Amino acid sequence: MDAVVRACAVYLGLLLLFRLTGKRTLSQVTTFDFVILLILGEATAQAMLGEDFSVVQAMVVITTLLVISRVFDYLSWKFEWFERMTESVPVVLVDNGKPVAKTLRRYRLAEHDILTAGRENHGIERMDQIKWAVMEVSGGISVIPYAVADS
Template sequence: METVLRAASMYLLLMVVLKIAGRRTLLEMTSFDLILLLIISEATQQALLGNDFSVTGASLTIITLIVVDILFGMMKSRFPRVDRLIDGTAMILVEEGEVLSGRARRAGISIDDIMTAARSQGLERFDQIKFAILEKNGKISIIPVST
């Protein structure tokens, strides 16, 4: 039972921490982000398993994490408020070429992040962007101005 409680509590802790960190953490990873992810995964592994390195303990941990994930998925599909709380909603960052600075700052998105997404579509200036939208998955969608 201790293994199940450890797994469920670590799942919830990581969900809260990543929610607080914001969707910025879901964008393209830098080397710093990769290092941080590796350290977090090692610390999480130790917290999940404790001193139990048995196959049974690892299996029980994996099963618990999958069940908790499935339960959250079911809750999100049944209760829209839970979905918005966990995953958030899409957020407009640029509208008609104007950066909505407050929103970008709250989301932890820099102007460089927006321009990186714009350049991937061949856009070089904000006045070429009709909308830049931070999606629920952390990606930035760019809708160019029609020519």
Template sequence: MFFLSWDSIVRLLIVGVLAYIGLVFLLRISGKRTLSKLNAFDLVITVSIGSTLATILLNKKISLPEGILAFFILIGLQYVITLCSVKSKKFSKLIKSEPVILYEQGNFIDHALQAERVLKEEILQAARSNGLSTMKQVKAVVLETDGSLSLIKSTESEFSDTLGNVKCTRVNKRE
């Protein structure tokens, strides 16, 4: 089946352009959060939006208004959930992970590495990516809520303000 009809091509062209315009408009009014670095919740919304766009384009049984409504529902739910997470710390903890210290002051925190399924090699790679030649230059490594690794260099102040909200797992001698 190489070519069915010009009607399907014209429909795809018109619906594709209009769905794209509708999606861009809804994303624009929903704010930067929808397009930010992704935590698990944001990833689900992003994948759902992509799947919805594909369905609108390829399924003739889905009308353009139905597709735009599906976009509106997904983006609206994302807006409500993030608004609730900003207003309630309990709700925020329910839907988002917390940042975790994986390396601190010369010590890998093995139980945190295992719990978060991060390899020591990934931390070393993050140090190299930040232009560091030795881990002695690193005060701490934090696994952020979006899955990225943040490095705090040892030349920074003893207790940096950026570590204030990080789940602090101190290294004990028995570990």
């Protein structure tokens, strides 16, 4: 039973941490971030398994995590407020060529991040060529140029 409680606590703790650090944490992984994720994975395993590293204990933890995930999926499907609390939603970063400064600050983005996405996908050079830019649930930036939006 100890493994189930540990798995639940670690799952909820990590969910909270990743929600607080934002979408960008999950979308733009540098070498440093990757190393941190590996260390987090090892620390998480130790926290959930405790002193017992047996296959049975590992299966109990894995099963617990899968059950928690399914319960969260169901609650997100059933209750919109729960979905908003646990899932990300797309966010408008540029509206009719104008950066939404408050949103950029909140997600720690600079205009060059949006222009980079515009250049990579549409050959955009200036902000005024962008009708909308949206940070997707995945943390990636989608850019809709004026030419595409108006057609």
